[in-house]
Amino acid sequence: MMIxxxxxxxxxxxxxxxxxxxxxEIKKKLKSAVENKRxxxxxxxxxxxxxxxxxxxxxxxx
Numbered sequence: 001m002m003i004x005x006x007x008x009x010x011x012x013x014x015x016x017x018x019x020x021x022x023x024x025e026i027k028k029k030l031k032s033a034v035e036n037k038r039x040x041x042x043x044x045x046x047x048x049x050x051x052x053x054x055x056x057x058x059x060x061x062x
Contacts, residue, residue, distance in 0.1 A: 007027055007030045007031060007034070008027065010030065011023055011026040011027045011030060014026055033050065036050070037049070037050050037051075
């Protein structure tokens with residue numbers, strides 16, 4: 001099942017589990033991914049839509 005989660009919430013969780021990562025950089029990359037999705041970006045491997053949905057959220061497996 002996939003759920004919507006805020007970029008901020010996901011980034012905090014990611015950095016908590018990946019201590020060498022920078023919170024602001026992760027948020028920047030996630031926001032960029034969402035913008036790319038809105039612009040029509042697809043997976044470079046399988047041509048499927050990427051998992052991002054709104055300006056301030058993304059989809060993750062739960």
